[in-house]
Amino acid sequence: DIQMTQSPSSLSASVGDRVTITCRASQSISNYLNWYQQKPGKAPKLLIYTASSLQSGVPSRFSGSGSGTDFTLTISSLQPEDFATYYCQQSYSSPCSFGQGTKLEI
Amino acid sequence: QVQLQESGPGLVKPSETLSLTCTVSGYSISSGYYWGWIRQTPGKGLEWIGSIYHSGSTYHNPSLKSRVTISVDTSKNQFSLKLSSVTAADTAVYYCARDRFRSSGYYFSSDYWGQGTLVTVSS
Numbered sequence: 001d002i003q004m005t006q007s008p009s010s011l012s013a014s015v016g017d018r019v020t021i022t023c024r025a026s027q028s029i030s031n032y033l034n035w036y037q038q039k040p041g042k043a044p045k046l047l048i049y050t051a052s053s054l055q056s057g058v059p060s061r062f063s064g065s066g067s068g069t070d071f072t073l074t075i076s077s078l079q080p081e082d083f084a085t086y087y088c089q090q091s092y093s094s095p096c097s098f099g100q101g102t103k104l105e106i
Numbered sequence: 107q108v109q110l111q112e113s114g115p116g117l118v119k120p121s122e123t124l125s126l127t128c129t130v131s132g133y134s135i136s137s138g139y140y141w142g143w144i145r146q147t148p149g150k151g152l153e154w155i156g157s158i159y160h161s162g163s164t165y166h167n168p169s170l171k172s173r174v175t176i177s178v179d180t181s182k183n184q185f186s187l188k189l190s191s192v193t194a195a196d197t198a199v200y201y202c203a204r205d206r207f208r209s210s211g212y213y214f215s216s217d218y219w220g221q222g223t224l225v226t227v228s229s
Contacts, residue, residue: 034215043201043219044152055217087152089215095167096213098152 002026002090006099013104017078021102023071023088031067032092038101039084047086048073078104108133110202110220118196118227124189128202128220135178136160140205141185142216143176145198153198157205157213158185165213192227199224 003026013019023033031051036044046055048064051071061076075082083106088099114126128141135141142157156166158176166174175188189196200223203216 032212032214043203043222044216045219046215046217049215089152091208091212091214094165094212095169096154098154100151 001095002029002093002097004088004090004097004099006086006088006102008102009100010103010105012106013078014106015078015080019075019078019104021073021086021088021104023066023073023099025069025071025090025092028068029090029092032090033064033066033071034089034091035062035064035073036087036089037082037084038087044087108204108218110204110218112200112202112220112223114223114225116224116226118192118225119229120193120227121191124187124192124196124225124227126187126200126202126223126225128185128187130183130185130204133204134180135183135185136180140165140207140213141178142203142205142213143187144201144203144216144219146201146222147195147198154213155187155189155200157207165207165211194227197225197227 005024007022033051035048038044052064063074085101085103087101109131111129118124140157143155146152156176158164173190178185202220204218206214208214
């Protein structure tokens with residue numbers, strides 16, 4: 001199975017900051033990489049698919065990049081509602097697998 | 107608006123079978139997409155369990171495949187999960203979701219999720 005490793009595990013930031021979260025795959029996954037946002041007590045929400053495509057309804061301050069084994073999620077200007085845990089997920093091979101999460105805190 | 111809602115017992119005894127149902131509203135299961143289950147534990151994080159198409163075609167996580175049964179009832183716009191021989195390690199929040207698959211048959215993403223239901227395995 002493909003292992004997904006996110007860094008950092010947690011991150012402190014302020015409203016208005018630019019933030020980058022990294023995800024690394026244990027082998028090449030082309031661009032089959034999704035990003036999800038999860039708030040406490042809620043289900044994950046799809047933000048980005050195929051590394052850089054923004055899911056409908058997601059604000060444009062979220063962006064993704066990368067291919068192969070290294071990927072990033074960037075939030076250009078943090079808003080109060082962005083403080084949450086973010087997960088990457090590979091969908092290159094079965095079973096799909098998730099990173100361990102990055103908790104973004106104020 | 108597509109909405110999903112999980113239902114089922116919140117407590118299951120060890121060695122018994124966990125059974126959950128997901129009711130979909132705002133979209134007909136028969137119209138397309140796959141419909142799947144994902145669970146989340148503090149220790150292992152998010153884990154894809156499996157997905158089903160309205161025709162009954164299924165994909166499963168090999169780590170759970172021997173214990174998992176996923177079925178669909180298009181007349182009720184529901185799909186279900188059964189996980190047999192449960193242990194404490196199966197204690198988790200279980201989510202149902204609408205899944206997209208690639209034409210090659212590989213999972214692609216989950217774009218709508220239920221709110222999740224906590225299932226505890228304990229005697």
